[in-house]
Amino acid sequence: ERLFVGDQVIRINVESEEQIQALQALESQEEWKLDFWLHPVSADLPVDIRVPRSSLDSVTEYLQAHGIPFSVMIDNLQELLDQERAEMVQNQR
């Protein structure tokens, strides 16, 4: 069973075409194992990325280097999943 301890989901409200291109380049960084929940496509839609804990520093550096501000949508994904599971167990009971 896969765990997501320390994984964050970050949200980026894209402000320019340059930022979209930088984020699209990020999509091809396979070694960081990023999971794009919402892909970088236009300035009208936010970009949500699940970032594994092991890649957090690299991604943060990359975004800062490109002047891309972001906010943390989910601080620790596993905590939410644990809550979800506990709730399901309770409902089943």
Next chain:
Amino acid sequence: MERSTRSFNFGAYHRLETIYSWMDSLVAQYPKLVSKQEIGKSYENRSMYVLKFSTGGNKRPAIWIDTGIHSREWVSPATGVWTANKIASDYGRDASLTSLLDSMDIYMMLLTNPDGYAYTHSNDRMWRKTRSRNPGSMCRGVDPNRNWNAQFGGPGASRNPCSDSYHGPSAHSEIEVKNVVDFILSHGNFKSFISVHAYSQLLMYPYGYSCSAVPDARELDTVGRAAVQKLTSLYGTRYKVGSICKIIYQASGGSIDWSYNQGIKYSFAFELRDTGRYGFILPANQIIPTATETWLALKHIMEYVHKNSY
């Protein structure tokens, strides 16, 4: 065990077996209206069921609604379950729904990707694709919404089996997609095809594979905007409306592009709500509000289809 539709908790996420069992109880409660049909098996041999809402006739004009094609989008099938119950319980009470069902059928597939859904409960909550093996690759699964014969393999789909948007080796290679395709084609009288995803609040129409407008774009846009206006009236949830290509991104091999090209004019795809805090982990207490607002839009589309037969 959730033994009947009355004790079933619609405000909770459930395992596949529970949903399948609930479908039986819905059929038992409304035997003159609801039936369950198996349309095939999944890659891992799970049954694929559709709920048919019909008051009689043979291959009446029909509306298709599928939920859960992407397995981690849990609020989609949860909304489907609530919606199926709503259709059954409102027949005979809601005049427009009753009128619709007196001349049309509604088919609902609640778990369009049963293997993926089961896998999100047992192994990886973030799984999106099917669970088929890809020869020559360690990675499993195909994106079932890139696998339809609608400019299959074109832009906006990946040829990499490890990608979450892998299109698969050929169109309809995924048995889950093929089962739906065969069913829709053999029926031959669908007038509307609605696919329900989550999240990000969008109501879309074809095309995804091309940014060119479809011949019916203006009408679909008008219907979509009116549907969303009703949805928004309940809780203020804001949706965007447009073609897939224009409001998200170019994506080939999608289900509603295929259905539209088969002549099913009223083809739409929903991205249900997450107002921006949880993504695929939308808390269960938002299931019923999501389903309730979505119903207003779905009902508008269905009523429009009913009144504008072609």
